[in-house]
Amino acid sequence: MSTGHLFVLGATHHTAPLAVRERLSLAAETAAGLQMELSALAGLREFVMLNTCNRVEFYGVAETAETVAHLEAAFCSRQQFDRTEFEKIRLTLRDRDALQHLFEVAAGLDSQMLGETEIFGQVKEAYAAAQAHRSAGAVLNRVFQKTFQAAKLVRTHTAITEGHVSVANVAVDLALNIFGGLADARILLLGAGDIGEKTAKAFQSRGASTLTVASRRFEHAMELAQTLGASALPFDQHESRLAEFDVVVGSTAAPDIVISHAAVSAAMRKRPARPLFLIDLALPRDIDPAVASLENVFLYNLDDLAKIAEENRVTREAEMAKCRALLSERADALWRHVQPQVAPARPAESSGAANSPAARPAR
Amino acid sequence: MSHALTDRQWLWFAAECYLVVFLIGTVALLRGRQHSTALTYGLMAVGYLCQFVGLYLRGTAVGGCPLGNNFEIVQFTAWSATTLYLLIGVTFRSSAFGYFTACLTAVLSFLSLAMPAWDATRRTGIFGGNPWIEFHAALALFSYGVFALLALTSLMFLLRNYSLKKKHVSGWFSFLPSIMDLDHIGVRLLSAGVFLMTASLAVGAVWWARDIAAVNTTKLLVTVAIWAAYGLTLTFRLRGRLFAGRFAWTCVVLFAAALLSIGPVNASRHTPAPAATLRLQP
Numbered sequence: 323m324s325t326g327h328l329f330v331l332g333a334t335h336h337t338a339p340l341a342v343r344e345r346l347s348l349a350a351e352t353a354a355g356l357q358m359e360l361s362a363l364a365g366l367r368e369f370v371m372l373n374t375c376n377r378v379e380f381y382g383v384a385e386t387a388e389t390v391a392h393l394e395a396a397f398c399s400r401q402q403f404d405r406t407e408f409e410k411i412r413l414t415l416r417d418r419d420a421l422q423h424l425f426e427v428a429a430g431l432d433s434q435m436l437g438e439t440e441i442f443g444q445v446k447e448a449y450a451a452a453q454a455h456r457s458a459g460a461v462l463n464r465v466f467q468k469t470f471q472a473a474k475l476v477r478t479h480t481a482i483t484e485g486h487v488s489v490a491n492v493a494v495d496l497a498l499n500i501f502g503g504l505a506d507a508r509i510l511l512l513g514a515g516d517i518g519e520k521t522a523k524a525f526q527s528r529g530a531s532t533l534t535v536a537s538r539r540f541e542h543a544m545e546l547a548q549t550l551g552a553s554a555l556p557f558d559q560h561e562s563r564l565a566e567f568d569v570v571v572g573s574t575a576a577p578d579i580v581i582s583h584a585a586v587s588a589a590m591r592k593r594p595a596r597p598l599f600l601i602d603l604a605l606p607r608d609i610d611p612a613v614a615s616l617e618n619v620f621l622y623n624l625d626d627l628a629k630i631a632e633e634n635r636v637t638r639e640a641e642m643a644k645c646r647a648l649l650s651e652r653a654d655a656l657w658r659h660v661q662p663q664v665a666p667a668r669p670a671e672s673s674g675a676a677n678s679p680a681a682r683p684a685r
Numbered sequence: 686m687s688h689a690l691t692d693r694q695w696l697w698f699a700a701e702c703y704l705v706v707f708l709i710g711t712v713a714l715l716r717g718r719q720h721s722t723a724l725t726y727g728l729m730a731v732g733y734l735c736q737f738v739g740l741y742l743r744g745t746a747v748g749g750c751p752l753g754n755n756f757e758i759v760q761f762t763a764w765s766a767t768t769l770y771l772l773i774g775v776t777f778r779s780s781a782f783g784y785f786t787a788c789l790t791a792v793l794s795f796l797s798l799a800m801p802a803w804d805a806t807r808r809t810g811i812f813g814g815n816p817w818i819e820f821h822a823a824l825a826l827f828s829y830g831v832f833a834l835l836a837l838t839s840l841m842f843l844l845r846n847y848s849l850k851k852k853h854v855s856g857w858f859s860f861l862p863s864i865m866d867l868d869h870i871g872v873r874l875l876s877a878g879v880f881l882m883t884a885s886l887a888v889g890a891v892w893w894a895r896d897i898a899a900v901n902t903t904k905l906l907v908t909v910a911i912w913a914a915y916g917l918t919l920t921f922r923l924r925g926r927l928f929a930g931r932f933a934w935t936c937v938v939l940f941a942a943a944l945l946s947i948g949p950v951n952a953s954r955h956t957p958a959p960a961a962t963l964r965l966q967p
Contacts, residue, residue: 485855499849502863595928597864618929620849633855 326367326665328461329390330413330420332379335434337411346401346408348373356400357455363396365389368459370452370466372427374444376434379413381424383461383664390414417664418657421465425649428473430482437482437638442473461663465656472652479648482641485634489627490517490524492634493601496627497525497569500597500620504530510567511535511552512560512580514542517603518573522550525569534567536560538574564589569599572608579610586613594618601627692746693798695739696760700794702732703767706787714784714857725783726774732790733767740764747809750823756797756804758826758947763793765830766837773834773870781860785837793833818892824885825908829943831878832915835871836940839933842867846930868929871936875919882912904950911943 333346348356353373360369360380366389369382380397384390394412398405415423423432428445430437449466452458458466477483486492494504501507509530511522514537522533533552537543540556547554555563564570564585574580581600586609590598595618602609602623614621690698706728713720740760743751751757770786797803841861848858861867886908893900918935921927927935 485859496849496854498863499845499854499859499861500864502866594925595868595922597929614850617931622852626852630852630854637855 326383326385327387328381328383328417328420328465328660328664330379330381330415330423331390331394332372332377332413333408333411334377334379334413334432336432337413342411343376343378345403346378347375348378348401352400356397357457359396359400360393361455361457363389363392366393368452368462369393369457370448370462372445372448374441377427377432379427381420381462381465383459417661418653421657421660422649422653424465424469425472425653426646428469429476429645429649430473431476431642431645431649435487436635436642437484437487439477439483442470445469445473461660464660464663468652468656472649475652476645476648480641480645482638482645485630485637487631487635487638488524489603489624489631490521492627492630493521493571493603493622494524494528496601496620496622496630497599498528500599501568504528506532507568508532508566509534509569509571510555510560510564511546512557512570512572512608513537513574513604514539514546515573515575518571519546519550521571521573521601521603522546522552526550530569538576561585564598565592567598568596569601570609571601571603573603574608575604576608577606579608581609581613583610583612583616586610586616586619590616590619603627692739692742693804695735695742696794697798699732699736699739700791700798702728702735703763703787703791703794706732706783707791710784710787720784722783725787726771729767729774729783729787730771732787733764733771736760736764736767736794743807747807749809750819752822752826753808754804754806755948755951756800758951759793759797759803761823761826762829762833762944762947763790763797765827766790766793766833767830768827769830769834769874781841781862782838785841786834789833789837815892817888821885821889821892824881824888828878828881828885829947831874831881832936832940832943835874835878836937838867838871838874839936842871842933843930843937846933868932871933872919872922875915875922875936879912879915879919882915886912901950907946907950911939911946914939914942 333343335343338346348371353371357371360366360371365385367383367385369380372379372381378397380393382390382393384393394408395405397403398408413423424445426432428442430439430441433441445466449458449462452462486495497504497507504525507530509522509525509532511518511533514535522535526533533547533550534555535543535547535550535552536555536557536559537546538557540554543554543557546552561581562585564581565588570581572581586598586600597618597620600609600613600619600621602621605624607623609621609623611621611623613619706725709720709724709728740751740757743757747753747757750761752761766786767790770783774782774786842864844858845861845864845867848854848861849864862870893905918927918932918939922932
């Protein structure tokens with residue numbers, strides 16, 4: 323007898339370390355091949371594949387539990403992943419719990435960086451791909467539409483997305499608190515390392531357009547400047563031209579201070595009414611801490627930024643219960659609505675016939 | 686309908702509207718959330734209209750711009766501040782400006798309404814039927830409204846500056862406008878206030894020149910001192926000699942001084958003829 327159920331099967335960052343997730347991650351060609359294979363899988367009425375750096379998940383409507391086992395086997399086989407090992411790390415939920423999980427994933431509650439919004443776009447892309455392959459039917463169409471509504475509701479009515487939780491984005495938020503907008507802000511990046519680059523990109527993503535890179539090795543500065551679409555400045559000029567910049571990001575590996583109190587004082591005499599935001603991401607520090615006492619100068623080091631990021635994370639965590647309660651109500655309501663479609667009373671129907679094109683739900 | 690209520694009743698309604706905005710903002714603040722800018726703006730607009738009707742009724746009763754006693758002067762200053770808020774408040778992305786304006790106008794309104802002595806005597810025809818003198822007085826008081834908003838934005842600047850310097854940027858501090866936005870609006874408000882006050886003094890000077898004896902020395906000295914202090918502040922700010930925290934503190938202190946001077950200045954004016962004085966019924 324065919325019972326039918328909604329399911330989620332997969333592995334996430336909660337259960338699988340990065341090295342394992344790398345092996346499970348679906349490349350574009352593999353995903354296309356698997357899509358074809360799953361489309362032909364008997365008993366699998368609908369499915370959506372969600373494949374991100376933190377999770378590989380299959381959402382679907384299956385006729386029997388064996389159907390899900392077949393899906394798991396097909397996936398492990400394609401990824402050349404030991405099935406016994408997969409069973410240890412897999413996430414598997416059914417029916418209403420699967421709905422609740424999908425809601426929480428889309429709302430960013432299940433993300434490594436709590437409350438992040440990128441996952442929302444990734445879920446949308448996964449659903450769009452399923453629609454393109456005609457693997458999402460009446461049930462999943464409704465489920466995903468309601469998922470997007472629920473995720474938006476959570477973002478609007480709770481503080482789950484408030485305040486950034488990464489150091490680079492916290493720095494950008496602070497700059498916005500000082501300058502209002504970044505379109506006219508002139509940014510100097512000292513050092514051509516990874517953390518400086520990430521911070522520079524965060525500034526660019528929020529509207530900064532005038533970026534200058536200075537590094538102790540000029541060729542490194544040139545290289546990074548080219549990557550970022552910025553200009554390069556000889557390192558020995560960074561203090562004398564400090565007054566030209568509004569935001570200075572220090573991220574060099576220099577053993578000593580590279581921006582002195584005297585240099586900042588001199589720069590502020592040239593631009594007294596315009597604030598100067600100094601971000602010191604270096605260890606040992608690049609900027610003399612004494613400059614923090616100067617009027618209109620705002621200095622933040624790595625610890626300051628990390629502390630704010632942590633406060634934001636705690637704020638988001640405090641919103642978790644509220645978010646879950648909101649989503650739970652909606653998951654209950656949705657499950658009551660889709661349950662008859664997921665497990666209709668069809669005693670005469672065989673599992674093979676259910677997967678035939680004629681038996682597929684209208685799209 | 687409007688004549689069914691007295692001027693003071695309309696002004697009580699206005700004060701209550703401002704208080705509601707302040708209370709809504711405070712509750713939102715305690716809950717760590719930003720309250721609705723549209724709601725703030727709407728309630729402030731309702732308060733403004735009530736205050737407008739109240740002042741209009743008072744103006745009709747006293748036969749001119751209602752600036753005859755401390756009560757009327759403080760009410761007019763609050764009304765001027767609200768006028769400016771409604772004009773420029775929408776340019777602020779956060780509702781913090783509305784919250785601060787509501788706080789100021791509620792305090793000024795309730796304070797004036799709660800002091801019976803301030804409104805014990807209603808003086809009529811204080812401008813002697815001269816529209817230019819009336820215009821001079823209204824302009825001067827309106828510039829006080831501008832300086833009131835300047836004091837508010839300066840206070841917001843000081844809070845934002847403190848939060849950034851002390852690295853307390855989350856919670857309610859996150860709803861404050863940016864340092865640069867507050868600085869820009871502060872300079873504009875100061876320029877507008879100085880311009881209005883200069884225009885007011887210029888209009889007044891023309892009439893005083895015709896009748897020097899009519900000029901009250903205390904009032905003249907205090908007014909010119911306040912005008913000069915604001916003028917110097919603007920000059921120093923534009924020349925880059927006074928900025929950031931010191932500029933903001935100066936604006937706050939100057940407004941406090943201007944506000945405190947209203948009482949003594951008003952008291953020092955010539956006592957009007959008994960025929961032009963209305964005693965309020967208890």
